[in-house]
């Protein structure tokens with residue numbers, strides 16, 4: 001039985017592990033944490049990701065924990081609803097013509113449970129990968145406290161600060177955005193406050209754009225935040241900023257908030273010998289459009305399919321193809337989403353809002369737009 005090491009028990013590493021286990025590989029997942037991460041990060045699953053997870057046998061349980069989101073909306077802070085796109089026009093393209101809103105921390109325990117049903121598959125916690133060597137057909141991973149694991153392949157899915165990527169000496173090329181993103185999860189029901197809300201809403205504004213999105217547990221508000229102001233100053237003015245979105249005449253009930261820097265970066269190569277990079281270890285992008293985790297899950301399944309062929313050329317082709325998708329598709333769509341949300345030129349803004357209304361009103365144009373935003377077009381040819 002071929003043994004594959006996977007660094008990182010995030011959504012990408014565990015998807016790779018389960019996909020490999022189902023194809024007959026023995027898999028050892030090496031995770032630096034004492035348990036799976038519980039933090040609230042990605043929360044949108046796109047249709048092709050739902051197809052893949054369903055094929056891995058975890059789709060039903062994920063659906064039980066998530067919220068179906070058949071539409072998403074573009075809004076303007078001043079004008080309200082601009083356009084609502086309905087994924088029902090994708091009914092001929094996918095079995096899942098909707099987004100599923102569900103935190104990634106609800107997916108990972110499901111993947112783990114399914115993985116551990118496979119003989120020979122295990123997760124080692126408190127195992128911080130620090131070094132990688134390759135001799136012949138064997139990859140050896142070493143932890144920071146001297147433990148050793150050997151396999152025929154290593155998939156590095158150990159996140160944006162990937163030790164695997166560093167160990168194989170691959171550059172992480174790209175840019176960092178000038179502002180940070182602040183995400184507040186709130187115990188408020190926004191549908192009672194703002195009319196025509198969808199579960200995911202991209203809100204245009206020349207001064208302060210934002211995103212409002214529903215998860216099973218909370219509404220989340222994402223706000224751009226200056227790069228250099230002290231964190232405590234930003235948290236102190238968060239309520240005032242939320243009241244700019246809607247003022248209930250009292251402070252918003254904020255469950256938690258976090259701030260982070262946003263990068264657009266792609267690894268110079270996704271493969272070095274028998275080591276592959278997947279997910280955030282290979283590419284990071286802004287969260288607008290919800291492409292990061294989704295495209296990482298697509299990497300994981302593509303690698304499992306390629307490794308199952310037993311042909312190193314197929315593995316090389318998968319790594320090259322997934323890097324092209326990251327560069328030409330994920331980076332491009334997410335950066336375009338960012339530029340459009342923050343556009344300040346009144347004529348450009350008006351033209352963009354008009355084009356969104358026109359797309360939403362025309363099923364053929366809506367389908368073409370949704371094939372791209374839902375990532376279907378990054379995975380397979382789509383007919384007219």
Ligand SMILES: Cc1cc2nc3c(=O)[nH]c(=O)nc-3n(C[C@H](O)[C@H](O)[C@H](O)COP(=O)(O)OP(=O)(O)OC[C@H]3O[C@@H](n4cnc5c(N)ncnc54)[C@H](O)[C@@H]3O)c2cc1C
Pocket residue numbers: 007008009010011012013030031032033036037040041042043044045104127128129130157158159160161162163164183260278279280281287289290291292293294295296
């Ligand atoms: C606020 C926010 C919102 C987001 N929203 C979305 C969204 O809606 N849709 C979307 O698609 N994406 C979204 N993303 C991006 C998404 O969260 C990431 O793309 C996703 O987590 C990547 O999964 P991963 O498994 O590659 O990495 P991670 O989730 O970072 O997992 C990496 C794992 O590796 C472990 N690890 C780290 N270093 C080591 C080491 N040296 N040795 C062993 N293990 C190690 C970590 O403990 C962790 O368990 C969002 C991100 C943020 C911050």
